[in-house]
Amino acid sequence: MYLALTLIFITSFPFSSKAYLTYASSVQVGAQSGIRECKRQFALEKWNCPENTPILKRLSTRETSFVHAISAAGVMYTLTKNCTAGDFDNCGCDDSKIGQPGWIWGGCSDNVAFGEKISKQFVDALEDGHDSRAAVNLHNNEAGRLAIKATMRKACKCHGVSGSCTIQTCWMQMADFREVGNYLKMKYKHAKELEMDKKAARAGNSADNRDAVTHTFLSVATTELIYLESSPNYCVKNQTLGLHGTEGRECFKEDKNMSQWEKNSCRRLCNECGLKVVKKRTEVFISCNCKFHWCCTVKCEKCKRVVAKYFCDKAAAHGVKILTSL
Ligand SMILES: *[C@@H]1O[C@H](CO)[C@@H](O)[C@H](O)[C@H]1NC(C)=O
Ligand SMILES: *[C@@H]1O[C@H](CO)[C@@H](O)[C@H](O)[C@H]1NC(C)=O
Numbered sequence: 001m002y003l004a005l006t007l008i009f010i011t012s013f014p015f016s017s018k019a020y021l022t023y024a025s026s027v028q029v030g031a032q033s034g035i036r037e038c039k040r041q042f043a044l045e046k047w048n049c050p051e052n053t054p055i056l057k058r059l060s061t062r063e064t065s066f067v068h069a070i071s072a073a074g075v076m077y078t079l080t081k082n083c084t085a086g087d088f089d090n091c092g093c094d095d096s097k098i099g100q101p102g103w104i105w106g107g108c109s110d111n112v113a114f115g116e117k118i119s120k121q122f123v124d125a126l127e128d129g130h131d132s133r134a135a136v137n138l139h140n141n142e143a144g145r146l147a148i149k150a151t152m153r154k155a156c157k158c159h160g161v162s163g164s165c166t167i168q169t170c171w172m173q174m175a176d177f178r179e180v181g182n183y184l185k186m187k188y189k190h191a192k193e194l195e196m197d198k199k200a201a202r203a204g205n206s207a208d209n210r211d212a213v214t215h216t217f218l219s220v221a222t223t224e225l226i227y228l229e230s231s232p233n234y235c236v237k238n239q240t241l242g243l244h245g246t247e248g249r250e251c252f253k254e255d256k257n258m259s260q261w262e263k264n265s266c267r268r269l270c271n272e273c274g275l276k277v278v279k280k281r282t283e284v285f286i287s288c289n290c291k292f293h294w295c296c297t298v299k300c301e302k303c304k305r306v307v308a309k310y311f312c313d314k315a316a317a318h319g320v321k322i323l324t325s326l
């Protein structure tokens with residue numbers, strides 16, 4: 001689920017309401033950055049990370065596993081950044097040192113232990129159910145937090161006579177959040193479906209159920225994403241689940257600069273869903289006639305261009321046809 005944080009949660013947190021308020025805004029910023037990254041990772045896929053959809057509450061699919069992981073990761077990431085930046089009174093850089101020949105620890109390592117602890121208290125508290133789905137969500141939250149640690153790296157600065165680098169100062173820092181997103185997208189592709197009684201899994205709040213899941217996924221590494229049921233058909237609109245289907249979605253036609261992923265987008269979004277690709281002339285405004293003014297600005301005009309855009313549309317009765325002429 002998307003983290004809609006309200007003050008109702010105050011009572012369920014193990015710190016004062018002042019501490020709660022201190023962290024709450026960061027938690028919200030973090031959850032939003034998680035969702036932004038989700039939308040970026042899935043921009044050209046049938047499921048494109050739509051917000052606030054019932055599917056997140058009702059099902060436990062490969063996609064919901066990603067949403068949980070990236071949200072939890074986003075919250076941990078932001079809290080950690082805030083901590084390192086000195087935004088909170090009670091935490092700062094991680095200065096634990098490990099000796100290595102050739103370099104010394106110094107600078108300011110990202111305090112992921114702090115981010116992990118606080119994000120856990122906020123995000124995991126949202127899973128109040130005792131069913132297998134809650135257990136799976138908690139597992140995926142944890143996998144998201146582990147992704148932050150797995151993508152951390154050592155950064156160093158050289159010292160010594162005229163930058164000879166005889167001594168380096170090093171510290172550990174988190175990767176760009178985009179890289180965490182790439183890492184979790186890979187985990188999404190390899191997510192594991194838990195083999196269990198699906199009907200029992202959805203039935204609700206039985207402790208037996210939760211124990212059964214716990215037992216089942218003791219065999220799955222904490223770093224892996226897991227889910228309980230196969231995905232619904234994302235091609236078609238499904239109001240119950242809050243899914244829009246792919247009709248009307250924009251896709252991209254071959255262009256030298258495009259990645260394979262973009263090049264295939266029309267096939268993936270339209271053709272694979274039994275829709276045809278239609279070309280539409282669209283007016284766009286772009287910057288043009290840019291002039292440099294001393295000193296130092298660049299002023300541009302806005303010029304109108306007609307460009308071709310491609311969209312998925314209902315197929316003609318006799319089948320799929322791709323329009324290629326303007
Ligand atoms: C934490 O960082 C985010 C952006 O990185 C910022 O918007 C927010 O205000 C910070 N929180 C605090 C308490 O400074
Ligand atoms: C919507 O999804 C639900 C749950 O997967 C399914 O039972 C139902 O048949 C779907 N409805 C449509 C119109 O596909």
Ligand SMILES: *[C@@H]1O[C@H](CO)[C@@H](O)[C@H](O)[C@H]1NC(C)=O
Pocket residue numbers: 256257
């Ligand atoms: C391809 O990308 C490069 C760098 O992003 C850009 O300079 C170039 O103009 C692009 N070419 C086309 C055909 O879009």
